[in-house]
Amino acid sequence: MPLNIVEKIIQSHLVSGQMTTGTPVGLKVDEVYTQDATGTMAWLQFEAIGIERVKVPVAVSYVDHNMVQSNYMNPDDHAFLQSAARRFGAYFSRPGNGICHQVNLERFAAPGKTALGTDSHTPTNGGAGMLAIGVGGLDAAVAMGGAPFELNMPMVTLIKLSGQLRRPYVTAMDVILEILRRLTVKGGVGRIFEYGGEGVSSLDVTERATITNMGAELGATTSIFPSDDRTLKFLKAQGREADWIKLKADEGAQYAETINIDLSAVEPMAARPHSPDNVAKVSELGGMTVSQVCIGGCTNSSYQSMRAVAAILKGRTVNERVNLLINPGSRQVYDMILRDGSLAALVAAGARVLEASCGPCIGMGGAPGSGQVSLRTYNRNFEGRSGTKDASVYLASPITCAVAAITGEFTDVLTSSIDIPALEETDKYPVCDNMIIPPSEDKGQIVKGPNIREVPVKPPLEDEINAEALIVCGDNITTDDIMPAGAKVLPFRSNIPAISDFVFSNIDGGFVKRAHEAKPKGGGIIIGGENYGQGSSREHAALAPMYLGVQAVIVKSFARIHRSNLINFGILPLTFEDGGIVGKLKVGDRLIIKGLKDALTSGQACTVENATAGFKFTCVSNLNDRERELILAGGLLPYTKAKTP
Ligand code: MIC
Ligand code: SF4
Helix, strand or coil: CCCCHHHHHHHHHEEECCCCCCCEEEECCCEEEECHHHHHHHHHHHHHHCCCCCCCCEEEEECCCCCCCCCCHHHHHHHHHHHHHHHHCCEEECCCCECHHHHHHHHCCCCCCEEEECCCCHHHHHHHCCEEEECCHHHHHHHHCCCCEEEECCEEEEEEEECCCCCCCCCHHHHHHHHHHHHCCCCCCCEEEEEECHHHHHCCHHHHHHHHHHHHHHCCCEEECCECHHHHHHHHHCCCHHHCCCECCCCCCCCCEEEEEEHHHCCCEEECCCCCCCEEEHHHHCCCECCEEEEECCCCCCHHHHHHHHHHHCCCCCCCCCEEEEECCEHHHHHHHHHCCHHHHHHHHCCEECCCCCHHHHCCCCCCCCCCEEEECCCCCCCCCCCCCCCEEEEECHHHHHHHHHHCECCCCCCCCCCCCCCCCCCCCCCCCCCEECCCCCCCCCCCCCCCCCCCCCCCCCCCEEEEEEEECCCCCEHHHHCCCCCCCHHHCCCHHHHHHHCCCCCCCCHHHHHHHHHHHCCEEEECCCCECECCCCCHHHHHHHHCCEEEEEECCECHHHHHHHHHCCCEEEEECCHHHHHHCCCCCEEEECCHHHHHHCCCEEEEEECCCCEEEEEECCCCHHHHHHHHHCCHHHHHHHHCC
16 A cells, blocks of 8 residues: 555554554654753653663753753753763753754754654654654653553645745745644644655755744644655765665555645745734735844754845844844854854844754743834744733744844845845754763763652542632633743743642633632632643643642643643543533533543543533543543553553
8 A cells, every 4th residue: 555654654663553543553762852841850750650771762851941040940950851861871962052853853863763852843853754743741751761652643634845935035934834824723733744745855954844843833743754865965964874764655645635835836924923823924014113033943043044144134233123132043053153154244233142042932031022023933922922921923934034133124025125145055064962962871870959849640530520610711722821931930840839830820810829729629620712732742731730739621622742741640631522611611610520430431421510500511531542541540650650660
């Protein structure tokens, strides 16, 4: 039978199940990587499982998110991660080496292999033909212990590219924004996007990586490109041609759906506040004043992008009303723009160059001023994520951003008089891995600062939930809404009791108090709409509510990673049989679900009684066998510990 690329990789890694859409498949994992903000939990969980050394061929611990070091907490986390990498046999990418996805693409991504990363943008590696999936920390920890990774076999959608980009004005970022415009932030749920068509060969690996990176915003399980001569060129330039294999779909391969994109018709696009799918043409926004421009992050930090930005800014001055911040994605890129004079051009133009880390993308500094418009090359513009609640954050290509930094306003680069240089991908990257500490036989000691606390564990599921509705939310609630990030909160990622104080704090200041009051009275339930938990992989958005006594989340539909995280921490994910019920539920309603164990083991539908308002409704759990066992056990940690000798 002819296979598509996704099926080829899944088939060659299949440990259990069959490739039938919607049914569970277990996959052998070739690489697992963590980043600091999710990694401390992942490594604490790995330690709690009690396995001596990582059992995957490659494990890498990156430090990139939380680098502000405003007190001892960040550096303590970094020291813990370094000591855990040494103790358990992982590579350690030191702070300053760059953002996990960009560095992984450069140094570890390999076509035909599988990777899990504790970050939703792990699919970046799909630009090099790797099947790379974002997961919560506990899933990563269990996979590092040698267990296969289980997921429900997604649908494979072909995105067929034709034509050629109108270079240098239109970029890969505009392509993924156009796809987001068409499909929305829910359009990828339950799907893997496989790119094909004759337009693929015109895109460099780093351009492909921009597209697969931001495929996360579609809610997709992952996105992947074929591995071809461009992939070989990239790996060769990284000194890694030995990692190359050719990877293409068989003639006659089947797809669940096909979406056609004509690259020649794509225009410069921008996502408007406060969602990456709220996309318009830049020409429609022309003239709007911009106060801040941020260029870099994991979406648009390749050497070509940075060099193009520098070439546009060379000999000019950043507009007096604009603050231009640059965060290169990796030390390799930094090194290259330093050597070729681009950095000098940026600094001379007035850019404020930051270290190679996530920075303003996750609200770690670089917040815009009150009510300001910030234009960024990043992938998310959720309300408040920048650190300024009333800022208007737009997302666009590095070219659009660089031009706006000069003009001080949204400018359509197709018609602007500013010269945009055309640049080719380089043939040789300066490879220097001195900031990546390889696994060592000397295990050393694990170092834990005072802010690093044990991972809380939920007791096994009881037969009845009798709890209070703590919040009733609308559609597309993000994990940033549930568990904000930013400079104030991120330092508590290793301390669940402390970080729990911030649950829903950006959208409902009373949530934590209500949860504390409800905890001794049976705990709480969260009510939501469609695509609940979209966005990041942070398991803190499940772990902290669990710590606050949340027993169940009842919504119209879930985002994939968040649903898995809820199950991993023993919180029951339920969906309404009739979504209209959401409108009838109120904060404070007492909700009772009886006979849970039977309901979960048999038909899976359960009846919820609203004892306050006096009506009943039906919910479905849709748990597969393994998920049911996890929920009954109180989550993945107690389940795995019970199975580990
Ligand atoms: C993000 O972009 O939202 C993050 C911060 O990288 C998260 C991970 C985290 O919350 O630590 C993600 O994308 O998974
Ligand atoms: Fe870091 Fe932003 Fe990329 Fe998340 S999206 S990994 S915060 S640069």
